[in-house]
Amino acid sequence: MRxxxxxxxxxSTNRIKEMGHRPLLVVRDKIGGTPSVAVDAVGCIPxxxxxxxxxxxxxxxxxxxxxxxxxxxxxxxxxxxxxxx
Amino acid sequence: MRxxxxxxxxxSTNRIKEMGHRPLLVVRDKIGGTPSVAVDAVGCIPxxxxxxxxxxxxxxxxxxxxxxxxxxxxxxxxxxxxxxx
Amino acid sequence: MRxxxxxxxxxSTNRIKEMGHRPLLVVRDKIGGTPSVAVDAVGCIPxxxxxxxxxxxxxxxxxxxxxxxxxxxxxxxxxxxxxxx
Amino acid sequence: MRxxxxxxxxxSTNRIKEMGHRPLLVVRDKIGGTPSVAVDAVGCIPxxxxxxxxxxxxxxxxxxxxxxxxxxxxxxxxxxxxxxx
Amino acid sequence: MRxxxxxxxxxSTNRIKEMGHRPLLVVRDKIGGTPSVAVDAVGCIPxxxxxxxxxxxxxxxxxxxxxxxxxxxxxxxxxxxxxxx
Numbered sequence: 038m039r040x041x042x043x044x045x046x047x048x049s050t051n052r053i054k055e056m057g058h059r060p061l062l063v064v065r066d067k068i069g070g071t072p073s074v075a076v077d078a079v080g081c082i083p084x085x086x087x088x089x090x091x092x093x094x095x096x097x098x099x100x101x102x103x104x105x106x107x108x109x110x111x112x113x114x115x116x117x118x119x120x121x122x
Numbered sequence: 123m124r125x126x127x128x129x130x131x132x133x134s135t136n137r138i139k140e141m142g143h144r145p146l147l148v149v150r151d152k153i154g155g156t157p158s159v160a161v162d163a164v165g166c167i168p169x170x171x172x173x174x175x176x177x178x179x180x181x182x183x184x185x186x187x188x189x190x191x192x193x194x195x196x197x198x199x200x201x202x203x204x205x206x207x
Numbered sequence: 208m209r210x211x212x213x214x215x216x217x218x219s220t221n222r223i224k225e226m227g228h229r230p231l232l233v234v235r236d237k238i239g240g241t242p243s244v245a246v247d248a249v250g251c252i253p254x255x256x257x258x259x260x261x262x263x264x265x266x267x268x269x270x271x272x273x274x275x276x277x278x279x280x281x282x283x284x285x286x287x288x289x290x291x292x
Numbered sequence: 293m294r295x296x297x298x299x300x301x302x303x304s305t306n307r308i309k310e311m312g313h314r315p316l317l318v319v320r321d322k323i324g325g326t327p328s329v330a331v332d333a334v335g336c337i338p339x340x341x342x343x344x345x346x347x348x349x350x351x352x353x354x355x356x357x358x359x360x361x362x363x364x365x366x367x368x369x370x371x372x373x374x375x376x377x
Numbered sequence: 378m379r380x381x382x383x384x385x386x387x388x389s390t391n392r393i394k395e396m397g398h399r400p401l402l403v404v405r406d407k408i409g410g411t412p413s414v415a416v417d418a419v420g421c422i423p424x425x426x427x428x429x430x431x432x433x434x435x436x437x438x439x440x441x442x443x444x445x446x447x448x449x450x451x452x453x454x455x456x457x458x459x460x461x462x
Contacts, residue, residue, distance in 0.1 A: 038316075038329035038363055049173055052197030053163050053183060061123075061173070061197075066326070071151070072205070074123035074173050078308050088304055088316070088329050091362045093178040093263070093348040093433070098308060098360035105183035105196055107176045108123055111360055112307030112316075120327070134258055137282030138248050138268060146208075146258070146282075156236070157290070159208035159258050178263040178348070178433070190268035190281055192261045193208055219428055222452030223418050223438060231378075231428070231452075241406070242460070244378035244428050263348070263433040275438035275451055277431045278378055293401075293414035293448055321411070333393050343389055343401070343414050346447045348433040353393060353445035366445055367392030367401075375412070 040117065041066050043085045043110075047074055055105050062110065064089060067119065075108040086117035125202065126151050128170045128195075132159055140190050147195065149174060152204065160193040171202035210287065211236050213255045213280075217244055225275050232280065234259060237289065245278040256287035295372065296321050298340045298365075302329055310360050317365065319344060322374065331361040334368055341372035380457065381406050383425045383450075387414055395445050402450065404429060407459065415448040426457035 041064035049061060060077045064087065075089050076099045087110045090098050098109040126149035134146060145162045149172065160174050161184045172195045175183050183194040211234035219231060230247045234257065245259050246269045257280045260268050268279040296319035304316060315332045319342065330344050331354045342365045345353050353364040381404035389401060400417045404427065415429050416439045427450045430438050438449040 038361070040318075040327055040329060047173070048200040049197035050200055051164055052173070055183065056196060063125075072125055074125060079306055088302070088307070090360050091177065092346065092350065094351050094360045094362045095177065096179050097358060098310065103182060105175050105179045105194070106123070107179045109360070111311060112304035115303040115305055132258070133285040134282035135285055136249055137258070140268065141281060148210075157210055159210060176262065180262065181264050188267060190260050190264045190279070191208070192264045217428070218455040219452035220455055221419055222428070225438065226451060233380075242380055244380060261432065265432065266434050273437060275430050275434045275449070276378070277434045293446070295403075295412055295414060334391055343387070343392070345445050347431065347435065349436050349445045349447045352443060353395065364445070366396060367389035370388040370390055 038088045038090050038111070039066060040114065041073070041075065041087055041089045043081050043083050043087055044072070045083050053105065055103065059099065073108055075110050076106040077110050079110055079113055081110060081113050086114040088112040088114060123173045123175045123196070124151060125199065126158070126160065126172055126174045128166050128168050128172055129157070130168055138190065140188065144184065158193055160195050161191040162195050164195055164198055166195060166198050171199045173197040173199060208258045208260045208281070209236060210284065211243070211245065211257055211259045213251050213253050213257055214242070215253055223275065225273065229269065243278055245280050246276040247280050249280055249283055251280060251283050256284045258282040258284060293343045293345045293366070294321060295369065296328070296330065296342055296344045298336050298338050298342055299327070300338055308360065310358065314354065328363055330363040330365050332365050334365055336365060336368050341369040343367040343369060378428045378430050378451070379406060380454065381413070381415065381427055381429045383421050383423050383427055384412070385423055393445065395443065399439065413448055415450050416446040417450050419450055419453055421450060421453050426454045428452040428454060
């Protein structure tokens with residue numbers, strides 16, 4: 038799993054119906070890093086450091102084997118200091 | 123999921139029959155970035171910023187578990203500013 | 208899917224029986240790039256620019272769910288200009 | 293599989309219920325490398341060099357096909373010298 | 378699939394039982410490259426250049442769908458010249 042920071046909600050009105058209305062969040066592994074999009078399965082807010090699961094495990098973590106996710110937030114980290122890189 | 127920009131349609135006449143006639147699009151995560159090929163499941167046009175799902179989720183997102191995709195466009199982003207890198 | 212160029216056939220006499228006699232090709236995403244090995248499902252020749260599918264989709268694209276491939280050529284691109292990088 | 297070094301336990305109180313109470317560990321492939329989070333299936337301690345399995349194999353290695361892991365520690369390496377890079 | 382060179386056997390006494398006693402090998406894509414760990418399904422020796430399959434295909438290539446591998450050696454390359462990089 039990867040450690041990412043939640044930045045903001047991503048609005049995508051035109052999406053495939055399998056995605057439903059689940060919130061999509063922009064996450065980054067560090068400030069200035071490449072943005073990724075994750076499905077939120079725990080309920081987090083911008084600024085949270087979270088654990089993101091990828092690969093095939095992201096589908097069931099998002100709620101069902103049919104959910105089209107390859108990156109799902111599965112936990113909020115209690116305390117994390119950003120690292121300089 | 124990754125945030126990509128649609129560049130153009132990719133023409134591939136000689137393809138395996140499992141791909142059918144689904145449109146294939148060249149996408150990039152930024153101008154000058156490495157091109158990838160994605161299956162379009164929403165109906166987008168060159169210039170759109172889109173959400174691409176990879177891993178095993180790309181197959182069902184493309185229409186069925188048997189569809190040979192590892193990158194499928196599942197949503198159009200309402201508004202996205204390209205980032206300098 | 209990734210855009211790769213076919214370089215040559217790879218000879219591997221000692222292989223697991225599940226691979227059968229399917230041709231294995233050395234492919235690269237650009238001249239001088241890291242070589243990968245792909246299973247040919249369309250019939251291509253050195254110099255062709257092709258579409259390669261990875262992830263779990265590579266198995267069925269190679270002919271069956273049991274085929275041990277993580278990179279399968281699923282289409283030949285009609286026309287592609289190599290990019291300087 | 294990747295060779296990683298265990299750094300510490302990661303505390304995540306707010307997590308999806310599918311993760312249960314399995315310990316999550318911060319691992320790195322080298323000192324100063326990007327941190328990843330792995331599920332511990334063997335019982336290891338900070339400082340151990342371990343073998344981490346990713347992809348879909350990480351789920352069953354963590355205990356069941358439904359476990360939402362994409363990185364699971366499956367063995368402790370008897371002896372490993374860190375490499376300079 | 379990736380082209381790797383076998384370096385040595387990796388000893389891991391404390392491992393999950395699903396791994397059985399299958400030999401684990403340290404492989405690298407080039408001298409000085411990042412080491413990975415692969416399950417040997419063909420019987421190779423240090424110095425061999427081999428074909429490694431990843432993703433979900435690595436599990437069945439290692440002997441069964443339940444085997445926790447994400448990198449399995451599926452063939453020995455008859456002849457390979459290392460590339461300068």
